[in-house]
Amino acid sequence: MxxxxxxxxxxxxxxxxxxxxxxxxxxxxxxxxxxxxxxxxxxxxxxxxxxxxxxxxxxxxxxxxxxxxxxxxxxxxxxxxQKKCERYGLLGKKLGHSFSKIIHEKIGNYTYEYFEKDEDELSDFFQKRDFKAINVTIPYKNDVIKYLDVISDKAEKIGAVNTIVNIEGKLYGYNTDYEGFLYNLKKHKIDINGKKVLILGKGATSNTVKVVLEDLGAKKIVRLSRRFKPFFKDVSNYIDYQIIINTTPVGMFPNNEKKLSDINIDDFKNLEAFVDCIYNPFMTNLSIDSKIKGITFATGLDMLIAQGVRAAEYFLGKKIDDKKICQIRSSIFKEQMNIALIGMPGSGKTSIANILSKKLDREFIDIDCEFEKKYGNIEDFFKRYGEDEFRIKESEILKEYGKKVGLVIACGGGVIKKEINYYYLKQNSFIVNIKRDLDKLAIEGRPLSLEKRIEDLYKERKDLYEKFEDVSVENIDINDCSDEIIRIFYENISY
Ligand SMILES: Nc1ncnc2c1ncn2[C@@H]1O[C@H](COP(=O)(O)OP(=O)(O)O)[C@@H](O)[C@H]1O
Ligand SMILES: O=C(O)C1=C[C@@H](OP(=O)(O)O)[C@@H](O)[C@H](O)C1
Ligand SMILES: [Mg+2]
Missing domain, CATH: 1.20.59.10 (Chorismate mutase)
Structure with missing residues (x-):
């Protein structure tokens, strides 16, 4: 042997x-x-x-x-x-900011490419048909119809296709934006039957939304737009409407601060719900306004993920549970939602944000640091130009960083003094109020803490911190506090 x-x-x-x-x-x-x-x-x-x-x-x-x-x-x-060698992807003109790759690669075991094409390349693209299945986005959802062999009834009715499957050389077109929007309404329990619904915008997305609303039995549907009647400025004729749906790109990245100047949530006395089709930022100004007023709101991310999951069902020829939509949403938030720390000066925001960025492997931005990089020492700036000027500059910095995602942001203690800062922060951030015993707060280098009694400063600001916060956390030990923030953050994004 x-x-x-x-x-x-x-x-x-x-x-x-x-x-x-x-x-x-x-x-x-x-x-x-x-x-x-x-x-x-x-x-x-x-x-x-x-x-x-x-x-x-x-x-x-x-x-x-x-x-x-x-x-x-x-x-x-x-x-x-061999299946992995099959090509899946997204057809569009400019795809730089698309989320679809992230979504599809969380759904299935396939790679998802971006097919960026100009109008004159479409005919060749469809002649070759070198893909197993694709999604289609703006501006081609209508243009692609002429290349298809079969089109679903819904897609035909809407006049737009966002999903194409190549089965043995034949192209089948569907519209899963319809299902994505429908899912969003159902998830947020927004009842359309018998309601008066105002759609903002008259573009491609508004066509899909309109067909869903008709199918759900809306009593009245009006679309306001910039170029066709009725205009946005005619909104006063519709302030008894119960549901508002935004299909315009106003407020979308990178122009997050843009607003439809005629539309004010406060004017709608019977408003029951606001629905946005924008997903970047996570919350637009109108969603934030609705949240402040306690009105039901649905942002665009659920619609986007749901249309992707429904498209993947056509891609793979099998049913995918709605749980997958929730999972993808949580995982996107986990990776991308900022964590922003607010709280009294010297309460530990900078120190805790620093620890969080290491624990979560995220970029750390300290708004005070960014200020000092641009304008020098904060104490000197206060002495020379005063608080008002400081607040203007602080706000400008917040406006830029608030648009970004995946950050840990330590704010200055006075960030809550300007209302607009709430919009800059809330659009992409989970906001945590750091609380620490007043007698333990550091005051060095903080002009306002040196100038007046901390107790008075706290009295002035307490309510504002509470208005801004999603949650508050006690800072006794900075390590324990950062662990607690991570725990609460994960708990809050999992729904
Ligand atoms: N839990 C804590 N225990 C001990 N020292 C702390 C604690 N939290 C913060 N500090 C200290 O307080 C000071 C101010 O913290 P900092 O993070 O700069 O606060 P902020 O950014 O809110 O002004 C720092 O010296 C920091 O080390
Ligand atoms: O509370 C405030 O008004 C301020 C807090 C400071 O930041 P910290 O809260 O990080 O100390 C800094 O922005 C500036 O001194 C003003
Ligand atoms: Mg700080």
Missing amino acids: RNIKDIRFDIDKVDEKLIKLLEKRFDLSKEVSLYKKENNKPIFDKERENEILKNLEKENKKYGPYFREIYKTIMEQSKNL
């Missing part, structure tokens, strides 16, 4: 050869997949598989049944590889 070491040495040598051969086989398998794609042939060839398996058993009397099992696995994995 040979010793085990020698036998294992021989096994390792055989394995080395086997792995090389398997690698070669997988490469060939990829080549076959490309051939099949070019020639519009399905990946799965049952006959060829059966033939290989049969021959294996016939030609290998000794180990035939074992080989059969091994080959079944090899072929299964080859198919998985």
